[in-house]
Amino acid sequence: MLCGLLLAAVLLVACASTSPRTFERTVADVEQNGEKYSQEDWERADVDFDRFCQYYNYDRLQTMSEEEQREVGRLMARYTKARAKSALKDVDGALKTGAALLRGFLEGMGLEIEEENKE
Numbered sequence: 001m002l003c004g005l006l007l008a009a010v011l012l013v014a015c016a017s018t019s020p021r022t023f024e025r026t027v028a029d030v031e032q033n034g035e036k037y038s039q040e041d042w043e044r045a046d047v048d049f050d051r052f053c054q055y056y057n058y059d060r061l062q063t064m065s066e067e068e069q070r071e072v073g074r075l076m077a078r079y080t081k082a083r084a085k086s087a088l089k090d091v092d093g094a095l096k097t098g099a100a101l102l103r104g105f106l107e108g109m110g111l112e113i114e115e116e117n118k119e
Helices: 002-017 020-036 039-055 058-062 066-108
Strands: none
Touching: 020 039, 020 066, 039 066
């Protein structure tokens, strides 16, 4: 009896953490604060996203109304967009850092660097 109640509680928590309303909070936080996220913050958010996507697999989606399917799709797209925006910011920073590092390296080697005219 106790084991059955414990299992029911675990299943309830697992389902609640994958509900669109619960995942909506994760998406809203990522959209609002993603630019300040640490690697660990993104790892936690990615786990939530992965859990959400696994829960709403093809078979489960087939049992849902079209509007529910669209809601799940919107949440997936919003998360993906916020994640990509953060990744692009990281790439931009890495490119700028890499360019400065390369410039310094070439200068250290005694090589002249042509300046680009930005008109």
